Amino acid sequence: MGANELSIGLVQVRCGEDLEANSGKTITGIREAASRGAKIICTQELFRSTYFCQQEDATCFRLAESIPGPTTDLLQSLARELEIVIVGSLFEQRAPGLYHNTAVVIDADGALLGAYRKMHIPDDPGFYEKYYFTPGDQGFVAWETKYAKIGVLVCWDQWFPEAARLTALKGAEILFYPTAIGWLPSEKETLGEEQVDAWQTIQRSHAIANGCYLVSVNRVGVERSSNGEVIEFWGRSFVAAPSGKVVQEASDSHEEILSVPVDLKQITETRQAWPFFRDRRIDAYNGLERRFID
Amino acid sequence: MGANELSIGLVQVRCGEDLEANSGKTITGIREAASRGAKIICTQELFRSTYFCQQEDATCFRLAESIPGPTTDLLQSLARELEIVIVGSLFEQRAPGLYHNTAVVIDADGALLGAYRKMHIPDDPGFYEKYYFTPGDQGFVAWETKYAKIGVLVCWDQWFPEAARLTALKGAEILFYPTAIGWLPSEKETLGEEQVDAWQTIQRSHAIANGCYLVSVNRVGVERSSNGEVIEFWGRSFVAAPSGKVVQEASDSHEEILSVPVDLKQITETRQAWPFFRDRRIDAYNGLERRFID
Numbered sequence: 001m002g003a004n005e006l007s008i009g010l011v012q013v014r015c016g017e018d019l020e021a022n023s024g025k026t027i028t029g030i031r032e033a034a035s036r037g038a039k040i041i042c043t044q045e046l047f048r049s050t051y052f053c054q055q056e057d058a059t060c061f062r063l064a065e066s067i068p069g070p071t072t073d074l075l076q077s078l079a080r081e082l083e084i085v086i087v088g089s090l091f092e093q094r095a096p097g098l099y100h101n102t103a104v105v106i107d108a109d110g111a112l113l114g115a116y117r118k119m120h121i122p123d124d125p126g127f128y129e130k131y132y133f134t135p136g137d138q139g140f141v142a143w144e145t146k147y148a149k150i151g152v153l154v155c156w157d158q159w160f161p162e163a164a165r166l167t168a169l170k171g172a173e174i175l176f177y178p179t180a181i182g183w184l185p186s187e188k189e190t191l192g193e194e195q196v197d198a199w200q201t202i203q204r205s206h207a208i209a210n211g212c213y214l215v216s217v218n219r220v221g222v223e224r225s226s227n228g229e230v231i232e233f234w235g236r237s238f239v240a241a242p243s244g245k246v247v248q249e250a251s252d253s254h255e256e257i258l259s260v261p262v263d264l265k266q267i268t269e270t271r272q273a274w275p276f277f278r279d280r281r282i283d284a285y286n287g288l289e290r291r292f293i294d
Numbered sequence: 295m296g297a298n299e300l301s302i303g304l305v306q307v308r309c310g311e312d313l314e315a316n317s318g319k320t321i322t323g324i325r326e327a328a329s330r331g332a333k334i335i336c337t338q339e340l341f342r343s344t345y346f347c348q349q350e351d352a353t354c355f356r357l358a359e360s361i362p363g364p365t366t367d368l369l370q371s372l373a374r375e376l377e378i379v380i381v382g383s384l385f386e387q388r389a390p391g392l393y394h395n396t397a398v399v400i401d402a403d404g405a406l407l408g409a410y411r412k413m414h415i416p417d418d419p420g421f422y423e424k425y426y427f428t429p430g431d432q433g434f435v436a437w438e439t440k441y442a443k444i445g446v447l448v449c450w451d452q453w454f455p456e457a458a459r460l461t462a463l464k465g466a467e468i469l470f471y472p473t474a475i476g477w478l479p480s481e482k483e484t485l486g487e488e489q490v491d492a493w494q495t496i497q498r499s500h501a502i503a504n505g506c507y508l509v510s511v512n513r514v515g516v517e518r519s520s521n522g523e524v525i526e527f528w529g530r531s532f533v534a535a536p537s538g539k540v541v542q543e544a545s546d547s548h549e550e551i552l553s554v555p556v557d558l559k560q561i562t563e564t565r566q567a568w569p570f571f572r573d574r575r576i577d578a579y580n581g582l583e584r585r586f587i588d
Contacts, residue, residue, distance in 0.1 A: 120573050139578050159570050161455035161503055162579050169587045198502050198538045205499030208492050209455055244492045274492075276453050279414050282583045284433050285456050289576045293463045 004264040006147050008174070008213075009033025009041030009084075012237040013255045014221035015050045019063075023048050023071070027078060029257045034082040036259035039108075039147045042087040044219040044237070045155050045178040046101070049091070051233070053180075054225035056131040064093035067115055072104055080110030085145040087152055089178035091132075092117070101133040103154055103178055108146040116141055118154040119163060126184055126231055129156070142170035148264060155179045158199065158216070162288065164206035172212060173267055177203065179218040182233035196234055196252070208244040211271035213262050215239050220255060242270035298558040300441050302468070302507075303327025303335030303378075306531040307549045308515035309344045313357075317342050317365070321372060323551045328376040330553035333402075333441045336381040338513040338531070339449050339472040340395070343385070345527070347474075348519035350425040358387035361409055366398055374404030379439040381446055383472035385426075386411070395427040397448055397472055402440040410435055412448040413457060420478055420525055423450070436464035442558060449473045452493065452510070456582065458500035466506060467561055471497065473512040476527035490528055490546070502538040505565035507556050509533050514549060536564035 011029035015022045026047045033041045046052075048071060052060040065071055067090070075088045085108050092102035092115070101118035117136030121129045140163055142151040151172030157163045158177055167175055181199060183192050200216075207214040220235035238249040239260045250256035271277060287293050305323035309316045320341045327335045340346075342365060346354040359365055361384070369382045379402050386396035386409070395412040411430030415423045434457055436445040445466030451457045452471055461469055475493060477486050494510075501508040514529035532543040533554045544550035565571060581587050 119575050119578060122573070124567075124569070135575070140581075156573070159503060159568070160574060161459065161499070162574070162582060165455065166579070166581050166587070169581060169584065171586075171588065194537055194539055201495055201538050202499045202502050205455070205496045208496050209453060243488055244495050245488055273418075274453070275418070277586070279416065279450070280454060280456070280585070281413050281429070282585055284413060285460070285583050287434075287460050287463060288456060288582050289579050290463060291574070291576055292465075292571070293460070294465065 002263070005261060006039045007037045007259045007261045008215055008239055009038030010215060010217045010237045010239070010250065010258040010260065011041065011043050012217060012220050012235050012250045013044065013047065015047065015219060015223070017050065019048055023074065027074070030078060030086065031082070032257045033259050034084050038084065038259040040085040040087070040145065040150065040174070042176045042215055042217045043089050043178055044217045045089045045180040046091055047089060050223045051180045051219065051231065053129045053132055054126050054223065054229050054231060055227050056128045060132065061099065064091045064099050067092050067102065067104060068112060072112060075104070076106050076110045076112060079106040079108060083108045085147055087176045087178065089154065099133055100136060101129065101154055103152045105143045105145065105150065105152060113143045113145065114141060116152040116154070118157060120156045120160055122156040126229055140166040140170065142167055142172035148173045150174045150176060152176045155181060158203050161206065161209065164210055168210035168212050173264055174213040174215060175206060177216040179216055180233060181218055182231040185230050185232065188232065196236060200236065200238065204240045204244040204246065207240040207242055209276060211242045211267055211274065211276065213239065213242060220253065242267050296557070299555060300333045301331045301553045301555050302509055302533060303332030304509060304511045304531045304533070304544065304552040304554065305335065305337050306511060306514055306529050306544045307338065307341065309341065309513060309517070311344065313342055317368065321368070324372060324380065325376070326551045327553050328378050332378065332553040334379040334381070334439065334444065334468070336470045336509055336511045337383050337472055338511045339383045339474040340385055341383060344517045345474045345513065345525065347423045347426055348420050348517065348523050348525060349521055350422045354426065355393065358385045358393050361386050361396065361398060362406060366406060369398070370400050370404045370406060373400040373402060377402045379441055381444070381470045381472065383448065393427055394430060395423065395448055397446045399437045399439065399444065399446060407437045407439065408435060410446040410448070412451060414450045414454050416450040420523055434460040434464065436461055436466035442467045444468045444470060446470045449475060452497050455500065455503065458504055462504035462506050467558055468507040468509060469500060471510040473510055474527060475512055476525040479524050479526070482526065490530060494530070494532065498534045498538040498540065501534040501536055503570060505536045505561055505568065505570065507533065507536060514547065536561050
C-alpha cells in the first residue's frame with residue numbers, strides 16, 4: 001500500500017440481551033477486521049446492548065457507564081494490542097442523572113484521544129432518545145490519529161449538513177457515523193427502500209460536499225422491546241469515497257465485518273477537481289444559526 | 295387536483311448560435327409545459343445562447359442584457375398570457391462592465407417579483423464563469439408566487455448545502471436550479487456516470503435535509519467553442535420529492551419538456567416524519583462562516 005492507503009474496518013452485528021455477548025461479538029469483529037488489515041475500525045452505535053431507546057424505561061439508565069470505564073478500558077487495550085485506531089460508541093454517564101450518546105476515539109497506542117457527544121438527538125416513535133441523552137455541549141471535533149485525521153458523528157447527526165461541514169472544516173479526512181437505524185414493520189413495505197435510499201443519499205452528499213471519506217456503521221437484525229415494539233435494523237453499513245461513490249456496502253439482513261481500502265490522496269484530488277471549499281460564500285451564510293427566517 | 299397539487303414544468307433543450315432560435319425554442323417549451331398543465335415553469339441556465347463560458351472571450355459580453363430588458367419583457371408577457379409562474383435564467387448586465395448570472399422570478403400576472411444573482415461562481419477548464427460573472431451580493435431569497443413559495447439557485451450553487459438551507463429557511467417550498475453541466479470528452483468514459491450521480495445525489499440531499507421539492511433543469515447536447523473545446527451537456531433534468539425520491543427525470547441525450555405533478559402537502563408530511571428543522575443545533579453552528587477551522 002502507498003503512504004496514503006489504508007483499510008477501514010466496519011463491525012455490523014446483531015445484539016441481544018446478554019451485554020457480555022454483545023461486547024464479545026464486537027471485540028471479535030474488531031479483531032477480524034484488524035486481521036484483514038483494517039487500521040481504523042468503527043463500531044455500530046451503542047453496540048454493548050440492544051437499542052434500548054425503543055421505549056422510555058428508567059431501568060435502562062443502568063446500562064450507562066463512565067468514561068474512562070469498563071468499555072473504554074477494553075477498547076483501549078485492544079487498540080494498543082492490535083495497533084489500530086478505534087471509534088467506539090457507548091452510553092455515557094457523565095454525572096448521576098446526566099447521560100450522553102457518545103463515541104470515543106482511541107489512538108493506535110491505546111490513548112483515549114477524546115469523545116464526541118451526539119449533538120442532534122432524535123425522538124420519534126421507537127426512537128425515544130431525547131428521554132435518555134442530553135444533547136452534546138462540546139460541538140464538532142476532528143482528531144489527528146496515527147493513520148488519518150478523523151471526525152465522529154452519531155446517527156441522527158447524519159441528516160444535518162452543518163455537522164458534517166463543521167467536522168470537515170476542522171480537517172477531518174474521514175467522517176465516521178456509528179448508527180442504529182431500521183424499519184418499523186408498519187412502514188417497511190411502503191417506505192422501506194425509500195428510507196434506506198434517503199439515509200444513504202444524505203450521507204453520500206456529505207462526502208461530496210466536503211470531499212472526504214464517509215463511513216457509516218449500522219446495526220442489523222430485529223429487536224423487540226418489552227412492550228412488543230419491533231425495529232428491524234437495516235444494516236447496509238458502507239464507505240463512500242470523496243466523489244460520493246459507494247466503495248463497499250454490507251448486507252441489510254446479516255452480520256458483516258468489512259475491511260475497506262481507501263486512498264487518502266483521493267481527498268486532495270477530488271477537492272482539486274471539485275473545488276467547493278474554494279468557493280464557499282462565507283460572507284453570506286448569516287442566518288444558518290437561526291431556527292427559521294420568518 | 296387538490297388544493298396543494300400542481301404541476302411543475304422543466305424545459306430542457308439544445309442551444310445553437312442563433313439567439314432568436316434559442317429563445318424561440320424555450321418559449322415553445324414553456325407553452326408546451328403550460329398546455330400540459332404546468333403552473334411553475336423553469337428554464338435551463340442561460341437558455342438564450344450556447345454556454346459561452348467554455349472560453350474567456352470579451353465579445354461574449356454583448357450577450358448580456360438589462361433587467362428589465364428584452365428577455366424579461368418576453369417572459370413577463372408569456373407568464374401573463376398563460377397565467378404561469380416563470381423562473382428564467384439570463385446573463386444580466388447590471389452596469390457597464392458589471393455582469394451577473396441571474397434568474398428572474400415572474401408571477402402568474404406577469405409581475406417581475408425579483409431576481410436571484412448566482413452566489414457561487416465556478417471556474418474550471420471549460421467553465422470559466424469567474425471571468426464573466428460577479429458573484430451575487432444579495433444572498434438567498436424565497437418568493438411567494440401565485441402557486442407556491444419558491445427559491446431559486448443556479449448550477450454551481452448545487453454543491454453548497456448552505457445555499458439550499460438558507461433558501462429553505464426563508465420558506466421556499468420548491469428549490470429551482472437552472473443548470474448547465476456536462477461532460478468533457480476526456481472524462482466521460484471514466485468519470486461520466488460518477489459525475490452525474492454526484493450531481494443528482496447532492497441535489498436530492500438538499501430536498502431531504504430541508505423537506506422540500508427540488509427542481510433541476512439542465513441543458514442537453516454537444517457544444518463546441520470557437521477554440522475547439524467540447525462539452526456534452528448531460529440533460530437529466532429532474533424533480534425530487536421532499537423524501538429525496540426522484541419523481542421524474544429527463545433524457546441525457548435529447549430535448550425534453552416535462553410537466554411533473556407535485557403535492558405540496560408532502561412537505562408538511564415529510565417534515566413531520568423527519569423533523570430535522572426541529573432538531574438543528576443553531577447554538578452550535580458557529581464556524582460555518584469560516585473558510586477553514588485551523
